[in-house]
Amino acid sequence: MPDPEPLIPKHGGYRRLKSFQLAQLCYDVTVRFCDRYIPPRSRTHDQMVQAARSGVQNIAEGSQASGTSKKTELKLTNVARASLEELRLDYEDFLRQRTLPLWQRDDPRKQTLIARRCTTADQVAEWLREQHDNPSIESTESIRSMKSTYPELAANAALILLGVACTLLDRQLATLATAFTEEGGFTERLYRLRTQRRKQQ
DSSP states (O other), X not given: OOOOOOSSOOOOOGGGOHHHHHHHHHHHHHHHHHHHHSOTTSHHHHXXXXXXXXXXXXXXXXXXXXXXXXXXXXXXXXXXXXXXXXXXXXXXXXXXXXXXXXXXXTOHHHHHHHHHTOOSHHHHHHHHHHHHHOTTTTOOHHHHTSOOOHHHHHHHHHHHHHHHHHHHHHHHHHHHHHHHHHHOOHHHHHHHHHHHHHHHO
């Protein structure tokens, strides 16, 4: 006989989510970026840091709330996704307002950073140093001909990481939406359990 369906299923475990891990890395990278390149008293500084923090915190809160509310998990995960999108726009604005290049989708440096699988801001900083000191690493002729500045490298690196994080969250949201549609949430589970209990009695 199969085990009875628990009223409150296993939940939390957000630290194992790739989306959480990458959002946390984006947060750490953003704090360093803002401390270095954005005036500390500017509103942009606070907004970028808060948007990055919101991405992390809402993934965690949604995961923890999922035990009794899949709807809340879906909502908060979507808030996290929206916060990271806001942060992407801030980085793009930074580049545009300083006439720094926004790397194209096929820029080979994107793949080198993704392939590095950085887990800490220090590892991202090491990649930045490598690209700055030796721009010819796995780059095209057009990239070799120019030496990128640290602000350009840092902003584009953050955008690459954010792009991956947003893709992961899009997939996570699609999975959550499907599960919610097919299985329902806490109310539906409570109804099923009550129905089963009545039948047993």
